[in-house]
Amino acid sequence: MTLRLLRTGVARGAFNMGLDEAVLGSVSEGRQPPTLRFYGWNPPTVSLGYFQGLDDEVDREACRAAGVDVVRRITGGGAVFHDDELTYSVVIPERHPLARADIMESYRFLCSGLVDGFARLGLRAAFAPLNDILVDGRKVSGNAQTRRKGCILQHGTVLLGVDPERMFSLLKVPSEKLKGKLIQDIKDRVRGLDQLLGRRVGLDEAADAFADGFAAALGVELSLAEPAADELAEAERHAEERYANEAWTAKR
DSSP states (O other): EEEEEEEEEEEEEEHHHHHHHHHHHHHHHHHHEEEEEHHHHHHEEEOOOTTSSSHHHHHHHHHHHHTTTEEOSSSSSSSSSSSOOOOOEEEEEEEEEOOOSSSHHHHHHHHHHHHHHHHHOOOOEEEEETTEETTTEEEEEEEEEEEEEEEEEEEEEEESSSOOOHHHHOOSSOOOOHHHHHHHHHHHHHHOOHHHHSOOHHHHHHHHHHHHHHHHHTTTEEEEEEOHHHHHHHHHHHIIIIIIOHHTOOOO
C-alpha cells in the first residue's frame, strides 16, 4: 500500500489551506492517490476553526501590526497560531483500508504516525483523546479532522517551539488577568521539540522523522512527489476565492 508524499515547504496560510482542499478534491475524484503532506507557514498565521467567530477569537489589529495572516479552516477545533511548527495533512478515501469509520479510532490510528515519529526523535509520546499527542503529560501536537467528498482530511501540528506571550498577543481573551493565567497554563502544559530535546529541530529534520513514523505506523510505503499542476492551480483558486477572502474569514 502506498501514500503519495508531498513536502511543499513554507507558504502563506491561504495557499496552505487551499492546497489541502485541492488535494482533498483530487483524491476524492481519483485523480491522485491517498496523500500525506508536510508543510510550514510564512508569514506566521492564525487559523480559526470552521465554527469559530473571528472577532471572538482574534485581535485583527494586533495581527495586522505583527504581519500575521488570519485564515479560516474547513476543519473544526480552536484557533491555532502557526509559526514555529511542522504541519501535516493526510487525505484518504473513506472506503480505503486505512480509513476508520469511528471518529475516535480514526484519530487514534492516524495519530499513531505522529507517535512513531516522536519515537524516532527519542521521545515517548502517547495519543490523548480526542485529538492531542502528549509527551510526559505535555501537549506537543494538536489535530483536526473533517469528512468531505467521500474522504477523510486530517491535519495537525508538531510544535518545534512555543511562544505563549506572542500567541496571546494575537488571540483575544476576556481580561489581562485571565491572559496571564492562560500564558502560564500554556507554559505548564505545552512543549515544543526544542524544550523536550534541548536542541533546535528544523522543518526538514522533523519531516524526515514523521514521514518515517507514518510509513511504519500505518504500514505503507511513501512515494515522494510534487503537487500536480491542476492541484496547484486549484490551490491558488481556493486561496483567492476562500481563504484570503475577508467574507470567508469573517463569516462567523
